[in-house]
Amino acid sequence: MRGLLVVIGDAMLDIDVVGRVSRLCPDTPVPVLDDVVDSPRPGGAALAAAMAAADGHDVVLIAPWFDDQDGADLKRLLEPAVRVVPLLLPGTTAVKRRIRAAGQTLVRLDSGRQAGLVEELSAAAAAALRAATVVLVADYGRGLTASPQVRDCLRERVRDVPVVWDPHPRGEPPVAGVHLATPNAAEVAIWAERHGISAASGSSPLAALTDLTAGLVSAWRNRAVAVTLGERGALLSYGGDAPVVFPAPVAVGGDTCGAGDRFAVTAATSLGSGMVTAEAVQAAVLAASEHVSHGGAAAFARRRSAVAPDREALPAAAQVVASVRAAGGVVVATGGCFDLLHAGHVATLRSARSLGDCLVVCLNSDASIARLKGTGRPVVCEADRAWVLLALGCVDAVLVFDEDTPDVALRRLRPDIWAKGGDYAGSELPESQTLRTWGGQAVVLPYVQGRSTTSLVRTAATSLVEAPSITVEESRP
Numbered sequence: 001m002r003g004l005l006v007v008i009g010d011a012m013l014d015i016d017v018v019g020r021v022s023r024l025c026p027d028t029p030v031p032v033l034d035d036v037v038d039s040p041r042p043g044g045a046a047l048a049a050a051m052a053a054a055d056g057h058d059v060v061l062i063a064p065w066f067d068d069q070d071g072a073d074l075k076r077l078l079e080p081a082v083r084v085v086p087l088l089l090p091g092t093t094a095v096k097r098r099i100r101a102a103g104q105t106l107v108r109l110d111s112g113r114q115a116g117l118v119e120e121l122s123a124a125a126a127a128a129l130r131a132a133t134v135v136l137v138a139d140y141g142r143g144l145t146a147s148p149q150v151r152d153c154l155r156e157r158v159r160d161v162p163v164v165w166d167p168h169p170r171g172e173p174p175v176a177g178v179h180l181a182t183p184n185a186a187e188v189a190i191w192a193e194r195h196g197i198s199a200a201s202g203s204s205p206l207a208a209l210t211d212l213t214a215g216l217v218s219a220w221r222n223r224a225v226a227v228t229l230g231e232r233g234a235l236l237s238y239g240g241d242a243p244v245v246f247p248a249p250v251a252v253g254g255d256t257c258g259a260g261d262r263f264a265v266t267a268a269t270s271l272g273s274g275m276v277t278a279e280a281v282q283a284a285v286l287a288a289s290e291h292v293s294h295g296g297a298a299a300f301a302r303r304r305s306a307v308a309p310d311r312e313a314l315p316a317a318a319q320v321v322a323s324v325r326a327a328g329g330v331v332v333a334t335g336g337c338f339d340l341l342h343a344g345h346v347a348t349l350r351s352a353r354s355l356g357d358c359l360v361v362c363l364n365s366d367a368s369i370a371r372l373k374g375t376g377r378p379v380v381c382e383a384d385r386a387w388v389l390l391a392l393g394c395v396d397a398v399l400v401f402d403e404d405t406p407d408v409a410l411r412r413l414r415p416d417i418w419a420k421g422g423d424y425a426g427s428e429l430p431e432s433q434t435l436r437t438w439g440g441q442a443v444v445l446p447y448v449q450g451r452s453t454t455s456l457v458r459t460a461a462t463s464l465v466e467a468p469s470i471t472v473e474e475s476r477p
Helices: 045-054 069-078 123-131 148-157 185-194 205-220 259-272 277-293 296-305 314-326 343-353 366-373 382-390 407-413 432-436 453-466
Strands: 004-009 011-024 031-044 058-065 083-088 095-101 104-111 134-138 163-166 225-228 234-237 244-246 331-336 358-364 397-401 417-420 441-444
Touching: 004 045, 004 123, 004 259, 011 045, 011 058, 011 069, 011 314, 031 045, 031 069, 031 095, 031 296, 031 314, 045 058, 045 069, 045 134, 045 259, 058 069, 058 123, 069 083, 083 123, 123 148, 134 148, 134 259, 163 259, 185 205, 185 225, 205 225, 205 234, 225 259, 225 277, 234 277, 244 277, 259 277, 314 331, 314 358, 314 397, 314 407, 331 343, 331 407, 343 358, 343 417, 358 366, 358 382, 358 407, 382 397, 397 407, 407 432, 432 441
Parallel strands: 004 058, 004 134, 011 095, 058 083, 134 163, 331 358, 331 417, 358 397, 417 441
Antiparallel strands: 011 031, 095 104, 225 234, 234 244
């Protein structure tokens, strides 16, 4: 999508408190969490903005903001990828703490208090909305969409640019003219009751949902409403009696946290890219399903923070490892140069990830590759190689190392499994002895024949040499 996406809504700080349960408290039958790790991440509208920025879009987040440590932490998690335009209010930042073990949430603790509503948009916020090429309203029911000035600005924008509205039952209905509203099925039932909309007597569940959704299209005077149905996909209604249904691909396991935000973000950016509504909803269903299968919001946050161009990768990689280990999971690591990523690399990485619950790639730095491979290598710099690896759903973190071997990085990460490509088959892996010091295991994965970076570089060089020269006269039409 070209242009600016403005996300306006309620920003929150989500903290996953992950531990390992192996015993009950002696004085009451409740689980005891050991080896607890706190993993903060953006939540609410902030999560939607972070997702869009991770997709490569230019994003501004407009949200009520609070002058406290949680607010500062949330802003730090977002910037510089997301430009934050705060609407300062008295009160405290909304924080949701999920106490988790073995991949399950045991309890959620909510805190935060907002004193008053946004009375007036700042000049910076109004300017951002005017500059937007697409707007996403991420309403979490904390009062922002009740602001008359906010609603007036959004009414103006729906005339010129796509506006997607993710409504909350505690919030306000979308303004008239919104291109797409994205409630879930439970929210449709609540909103329909509020508007006095009912389904025909004796209707099947699908027929009843169709009636209620069509009624909301009319009541809200929106162009369309897409109802998210979880693992069943989504239903798109333009107000008629024959909606479009988009089945979701099977998502094995995973975590649904943040799936609604993923759906709304993809729908908004797809509309901003010129897709028609049905195409945008189909893309959103696929993106939400992929989000769930990859581990939900927590996994998104791990992948997003796992490496940075300034090479502060080890703390983030260590956090991924600690979080997985605290949940009783298996940590897998692999390593290499990954210069000119090819099909053989992808096959090996996918196989490695299937052996456990996270995959950390130990990546040779530019200096390390130059010593190992010689003049002209690497072809791709370390920061770009790291970003490309992280774009793969099977990679959870990247750790850049400067040594000739990953031995130092392995000793700090202490993975359960170290996986290497099959060109080592039948021989002792150099890292095996290191892995044995903490009970880890080195394994060899099948090698994909005919794929190597060296052969790609050689082929490219040969092609350049053999390519016929083209003069300016010859290139004219």
